Every structure is written in C-alpha cells, then in structure tokens.
Amino acid sequence: MIPSLPALVAEIVIELPKARGLSADGVITWSVGDQPFATVGPAGVEVRLDPTIAAAAGRTPDAGPSPRGAEWVRFDPLELDGHAVDRLRAWLELAYRRAEG
Numbered sequence: 001m002i003p004s005l006p007a008l009v010a011e012i013v014i015e016l017p018k019a020r021g022l023s024a025d026g027v028i029t030w031s032v033g034d035q036p037f038a039t040v041g042p043a044g045v046e047v048r049l050d051p052t053i054a055a056a057a058g059r060t061p062d063a064g065p066s067p068r069g070a071e072w073v074r075f076d077p078l079e080l081d082g083h084a085v086d087r088l089r090a091w092l093e094l095a096y097r098r099a100e101g
Helices: 005-013 051-057 082-100
Strands: 019-024 027-032 035-041 044-048 063-066 069-075
Touching (some): 005 044
Antiparallel strands (some): 019 027, 044 069
C-alpha cells in the first residue's frame, strides 16, 4: 500500500541524513542547513531543482510550476501510483543533493 503524499515524502526524506524538517502554518519545509529543498502542504509537494530540470518536471503529469520561482516544481498527484512515487523519489533525492552541495 502506498502512503499519503506527506507520509511518502517523510518516508523518502528520512533516508537523507542531513535533511531537517520544520513545520509552520501547515507546511513542512525540508532543508539541508539553510538550503530548503522541498515543502509539503495543502497544495502538494514543491521541490527545488535546477531550473532546466524544474521546467521539464513541470510538464509531467500532476506537476506544474510553483509560485516559489523557476527552480521549484509543484507536484500534487491525484493518485500515488508507481510512476508518481518514482518521480517524487527522484526529484526529492536530486533536490537534496543539490541543496547539500
């Protein structure tokens, strides 16, 4: 069984050793040091990627641009099928590595 979107993000991020979450106003922001790389809230997940990758990611199903800027992509799937889970995991891991270094 695939968990809810916030639970899935937590499940993925828990494996990223330097990631820390901070909750405020119903939104959890995940960061490495002072570099945020993902948020989870009522509008879904927003992930900070390289702008070129974010633009491409924003054209995939259930994704789009984020009001946070060109580096961010919003992801709010209607269904967490295997493809959605794979995309989310890849984007979160890529965003984490980018924030890390």
